[in-house]
Amino acid sequence: MTALSAASLRRIRLALLVLVGFALGGLAAVALVPQLRARLLPASGTGAVGQALIGGPFTLTDHTGRRVSDADFRGxxxxxLFGFTYCPDVCPSSLQVMAAALDRLGPKAERIVPILITVDPERDTPRQLAAYVASFHPRLIGLTGSPAEVEAAQKAYRVYVRKVPDPKSTAGYNLDHSAFVYLMGPDGTYRTHFGPATSLDAMADRLARIVQ
Incomplete structure (x- = not known):
């Protein structure tokens, strides 16, 4: 058996270094990807503050015609909830669960401001929102604004919205949109979110644990 040449040894060492580099890179990816995912897509029910890239400043008009910003709700x-008054199903059901959960919380509910931000500023005027929110909860606030203002709020909360043709609608369109309910803390940071299938019991119980 002949001894390996110096050139062969160098090639073997180079191959080993490449393999070690790939292995270390894979370990780094395994460690990093869950952290990135946790920041961008937190699991429903997490209560950690500041981990999710959800929320941010907005300036809109409430259902009474008053200009408000996110800073007005500090404390x-x-x-x-992002939705719209012509929403046929998920928005009304989500608002009903929100309202019932607040009623179940008792005095704790005074620390929570329920808000509906429209994704349909073309149709959802302050007057339209006023009639709509009153049918769900006396403290529910409806917010609208210019298309640019509403779009900025949607981007801050990572809300998906897509206009789709709908011949049954008098406006000729409907809106597909994500329907998460976000709980933001007194400092304006994300606390948790609720999916559209969240039950009244689940929402009320989690709110009671977080809101102290």
């Missing part, structure tokens, strides 16, 4: 929890 209170915000329970935020």
């Amino acid at each position: 209170k929890f915000m329970l935020v």
Whole structure:
């Protein structure tokens, strides 16, 4: 058996270094990807503050015609749903669960401001929102604004919205949109979110644990 040449040894060492580099890179990816995912897509029910890239400043018009910003709600929890008054199903059901959960909380509910931010500023005027929110909860606030203002709020909360043709609608369109309910803390940071299938019991119980 002949001894390996110096050139062969160098090639073997180079191959080993490459393999070690790939292995270390794979370990780094395994460690990093869950952290990135946790920041961008937190699991429903997490209560950690500041881990999710959800929320941010907005300036909109409420259902009474008053200009408001996110800063106006500091010191209170915000329970935020993005939806619209012509929404046929998920928005009304989510708002009903929100309202019932607040009623179940009793005095704790005073620390929470329920908010509906429209994704349909073309149709959802302050007057339209006023009639709509009153049918769900006396403290529910409806927010609208210019298309640019509403879009900025949607981007801050990572809300998906897509206009789709709908011949049954008088406006000729409907809106597909994500339907998460976000709980923001008194400092304006994300606390948790609720999916559209969240039950009244689940929402009320989690709110009771977080809102102290």
